[in-house]
Amino acid sequence: GAVVSQHPSWVICKSGTSVKIECRSLDFQATTMFWYRQFPKQSLMLMATSNEGSKATYEQGVEKDKFLINHASLTLSTLTVTSAHPEDSSFYICSARPRLAGALREQFFGPGTRLTVL
């Protein structure tokens, strides 16, 4: 159980285009989903926290108008990188916290999406 999927697994796009990444919890409901970015040979950095039905909370330094997050249902969150530029090339990973996580507060991670902007 507790499987999280991401789509696409990799994407190459031209500079200036927008790219949407989907994160789905396949066998549980997630009230909270998290989006991370990982540059080569670096650790994961939290970009934003999204709660179902409300606006996402962005970390300091993350442009909310550039990284649009939508969490429209308990099993789906999307990250749209708008007007992507080469510096946005990175590995984007989502995680989901089950609605019934309780005190454990465990998150389950997706397999990641490799974005390359030419």
Added chain:
Amino acid sequence: KQEVTQIPAALSVPEGENLVLNCSFTDSAIYNLQWFRQDPGKGLTSLLLIQSSQREQTSGRLNASLDKSSGRSTLYIAASQPGDSATYLCAVTTSGSRLTFGEGTQLTVNP
């Protein structure tokens, strides 16, 4: 602000050796601590989760300990195998379910 540090940054050992990876965190107000494995270009695989009230967790050849008061955790890998080669990440959960990650330890187990 929570900061997580992992030592060493890289480690190379011969097959069969027992090894210890270290993780330290600056704020002891955590809900849990997790160890993850990440293979190149892949996502995260959760290895062990230790709740703040626990001292250690074991899974197969892996044993993780937690000393919350001193802000330290160790991941012990027994009888290492080449398949254990990966980057190992330590992360702590703080308020709001925020996960703060360390920079990772890149482990290479040589046949």
